Amino acid sequence: MSKSSVNRRAFIAGSAAAGAAMSLPAASYAKIKAANEKLRVGFLGVGGRCQQHIGVILQMQKEGKAVAPAAVCDVWDGEVKKGVIQGRGLYPSAEKCKLDKTDKNHVSKDYRTILEQKDVDLVCIATPDHWHARMAIDAMNAGKDVYMEKPMTKTIAEAIAVVDTAQKTNKVVTVGVQSMADPTWLAAHEYVAAGNIGKVMQGQTSYFRNSSVGQWRYYPLTKDMSPKTIDWDMWLGHKFQSVDGAPLGPTPQEQAFDRAIWAQWRCYWPFGGGMYTDLFVHQTTHMIAAMGLRFPARVVGAGGLYLEYDGRDVPDVATVVADYDEGCQFIVGATMCNDVQFGEMIRGHLATIKFDGGGDFIKGFSVYGQNIAGGPAKPKSNNGEDKPVHVFENPKKGDATYALWENFLECVRTRNRTTLSTPELGAAAFATVNMGVQSYRYGKALFWDKEKRAPKEADASWASQWEARSKKRGKPNQVQGWKAGEKGSLLEPPVYQKLEGPWVNGKDPAGE
Numbered sequence: 001m002s003k004s005s006v007n008r009r010a011f012i013a014g015s016a017a018a019g020a021a022m023s024l025p026a027a028s029y030a031k032i033k034a035a036n037e038k039l040r041v042g043f044l045g046v047g048g049r050c051q052q053h054i055g056v057i058l059q060m061q062k063e064g065k066a067v068a069p070a071a072v073c074d075v076w077d078g079e080v081k082k083g084v085i086q087g088r089g090l091y092p093s094a095e096k097c098k099l100d101k102t103d104k105n106h107v108s109k110d111y112r113t114i115l116e117q118k119d120v121d122l123v124c125i126a127t128p129d130h131w132h133a134r135m136a137i138d139a140m141n142a143g144k145d146v147y148m149e150k151p152m153t154k155t156i157a158e159a160i161a162v163v164d165t166a167q168k169t170n171k172v173v174t175v176g177v178q179s180m181a182d183p184t185w186l187a188a189h190e191y192v193a194a195g196n197i198g199k200v201m202q203g204q205t206s207y208f209r210n211s212s213v214g215q216w217r218y219y220p221l222t223k224d225m226s227p228k229t230i231d232w233d234m235w236l237g238h239k240f241q242s243v244d245g246a247p248l249g250p251t252p253q254e255q256a257f258d259r260a261i262w263a264q265w266r267c268y269w270p271f272g273g274g275m276y277t278d279l280f281v282h283q284t285t286h287m288i289a290a291m292g293l294r295f296p297a298r299v300v301g302a303g304g305l306y307l308e309y310d311g312r313d314v315p316d317v318a319t320v321v322a323d324y325d326e327g328c329q330f331i332v333g334a335t336m337c338n339d340v341q342f343g344e345m346i347r348g349h350l351a352t353i354k355f356d357g358g359g360d361f362i363k364g365f366s367v368y369g370q371n372i373a374g375g376p377a378k379p380k381s382n383n384g385e386d387k388p389v390h391v392f393e394n395p396k397k398g399d400a401t402y403a404l405w406e407n408f409l410e411c412v413r414t415r416n417r418t419t420l421s422t423p424e425l426g427a428a429a430f431a432t433v434n435m436g437v438q439s440y441r442y443g444k445a446l447f448w449d450k451e452k453r454a455p456k457e458a459d460a461s462w463a464s465q466w467e468a469r470s471k472k473r474g475k476p477n478q479v480q481g482w483k484a485g486e487k488g489s490l491l492e493p494p495v496y497q498k499l500e501g502p503w504v505n506g507k508d509p510a511g512e
């Protein structure tokens with residue numbers, strides 16, 4: 001039986017468990033690794049991003065930590081060497097990891113060969129997005145723990161299947177949103193949940209950048225990228241199935257080899273989700289963690305392709321607006337043609353949290369009070385520049401990717417599935433941004449169907465439910481983890497409001 005059919009069966013069996021969160025008896029859990037027992041890493045997709053992952057593992061090895069590169073996989077032979085070992089691709093990465101380039105079990109163009117190796121404990125997946133789920137699920141079913149790059153998967157069904165497989169196989173998975181190693185987001189969540197900013201109303205973030213050549217066209221094309229050096233069939237993935245049975249990618253007849261597709265795949269829908277999934281997923285993950293949200297209830301994606309007319313599919317201006325059953329909203333927006341940010345903040349009824357500084361480890365956050373005696377004036381120019389009422393300074397500095405790896409490896413050793421960036425959180429963030437893609441592409445607002453764990457088309461019921469709640473003088477919903485009762489969550493109706501009410505048969509409802 002071919003590798004492909006064996007693994008396809010395992011893959012489908014893995015995803016069939018979707019929905020039933022199963023746990024195995026303690027005896028069948030993988031054995032806890034001693035602190036000095038070496039964890040051996042297989043790298044799948046050793047392109048640009050993976051060079052940082054290899055760098056982290058080599059750095060840890062240099063520091064005497066019990067971890068080592070054990071295998072590399074890529075469908076590309078690799079960059080022609082420029083004198084220093086830093087090239088991307090299979091053979092340069094093997095060299096960098098000090099692996100024997102002729103050892104076909106550990107230096108391979110076929111990831112299934114790497115998954116068969118008993119001396120590979122965990123894999124790092126850094127291929128383009130359309131391969132993430134397939135590799136992650138196959139890896140878990142082959143007994144490996146998984147560090148998987150963001151965006152977690154290409155489709156929502158795949159993200160759900162990764163969560164279910166991780167639960168079923170009890171494998172440790174971390175989603176490579178390295179900002180989750182920054183303690184600022186958890187500190188903000190604790191601050192929010194304690195009621196300090198009152199009812200949480202809205203969060204906002206952005207990912208603005210600018211590029212003279214067009215976003216992602218800055219990944220250079222070189223002559224040595226050719227069908228001779230790249231297994232195009234395997235890169236496309238058309239012989240492999242996703243969780244719904246669809247091929248991972250187009251056939252070579254549908255998509256002939258093209259260096260631009262290969263190196264700049266983010267520009268094309270079959271392989272990525274544009275800035276919605278490539279970039280927004282970073283901020284969406286840490287912002288929903290801070291706000292106390294997970295899956296959205298309703299998502300609208302907006303945007304357009306307004307300047308970058310260079311043959312790409314994906315828009316250069318994009319916005320996602322997500323609304324939540326918890327009674328609040330999250331907005332993420334960007335253009336790839338201007339680099340001024342919206343700023344990251346959480347707006348509550350009593351105060352606003354402003355996050356300070358960009359990057360993976362930010363400076364922390366400052367909290368600014370509110371003037372809630374606002375009358376019918378023009379919006380005042382409150383940019384939150386007053387004296388903060390509270391400041392959190394992030395104690396962590398350095399490389400966030402290193403920090404996320406440190407946490408992941410510790411979780412692998414102790415068999416703790418609660419990494420700093422769990423697949424459960426990752427799937428919620430990914431669903432949000434992917435619903436943004438679908439809304440933008442298909443011109444629809446979408447609801448999240450909690451039972452089916454899938455999006456469906458939205459209707460007017462979202463707006464109606466809030467109006468009904470207002471008429472019934474209902475109480476606001478609160479974000480997850482809320483510990484503050486009604487703090488900052490109730491209006492103080494003016495005394496004259498007692499005079500309201502319909503005049504039935506000419507009778508004043510407020511009495512004579």
Ligand SMILES: NC(=O)c1ccc[n+]([C@@H]2O[C@H](COP(=O)([O-])OP(=O)(O)OC[C@H]3O[C@@H](n4cnc5c(N)ncnc54)[C@H](O)[C@@H]3O)[C@@H](O)[C@H]2O)c1
Binds near residue numbers: 074127
């Ligand atoms: N966390 C971050 O900050 C961050 C930064 C950059 C990229 N990423 C993510 O990392 C992933 C890779 O991005 P990149 O910029 O390195 O892309 P890339 O194109 O430079 O590298 C991907 C590599 O995967 C290889 N590949 C493709 N299909 C394969 C297969 N079936 N088997 C083995 N190898 C295969 C390609 O040949 C290529 O070398 C993406 O999902 C991206 O979103 C994350």
